[in-house]
Amino acid sequence: MSAKSGVFERSFQELEELINDPTFAASSSLQRLYDTQPYRAIESLGLAALPPCVDRIREGCFFLNRAVLRIGRLDAAKLTGKEFASEQEVSAAVLNWYDRGIVGMREPTASMTPMPEEISTGSPCASLGGRSPLPSRVDMVGPEAA
Numbered sequence: 001m002s003a004k005s006g007v008f009e010r011s012f013q014e015l016e017e018l019i020n021d022p023t024f025a026a027s028s029s030l031q032r033l034y035d036t037q038p039y040r041a042i043e044s045l046g047l048a049a050l051p052p053c054v055d056r057i058r059e060g061c062f063f064l065n066r067a068v069l070r071i072g073r074l075d076a077a078k079l080t081g082k083e084f085a086s087e088q089e090v091s092a093a094v095l096n097w098y099d100r101g102i103v104g105m106r107e108p109t110a111s112m113t114p115m116p117e118e119i120s121t122g123s124p125c126a127s128l129g130g131r132s133p134l135p136s137r138v139d140m141v142g143p144e145a146a
Helices: 003-020 022-026 030-034 037-044 046-058 062-071 076-080 087-099
Strands: none
Touching (some): 003 022, 003 030, 003 046, 030 062, 037 046, 037 062, 046 062, 062 076, 062 087
16 A cells, blocks of 8 residues: 555545544534545545545545545536536536546546446445535635635
């Protein structure tokens, strides 16, 4: 395991603990989650965080959409074609973007983008029911939002 991979895994585990903490989840918003040290640590990994973030998004961890959007310097509205897209719509667009090989990190693959109801029940985010426990609204992201 590389150092960056270790940072991602530790940070992701801390995020899951926060999300599963009833006190945090009850009084939280996506922005509050984004402002946590573990989330900032994932974003700071840059391109190295894209593959594990995408893998987790496939498992239903929609809260990682923003990390992928920021790292990839993507605009959710342009990617989805909607000014206000749901987290599930953003996830589908992010996965489509990644699967088409736009990042140049791997060969394009056949469409692997799952629909929300197809998300594995054995995934780390399965307890979330394939949905983010936090409100779903994606704000403009990109270098200017950093």
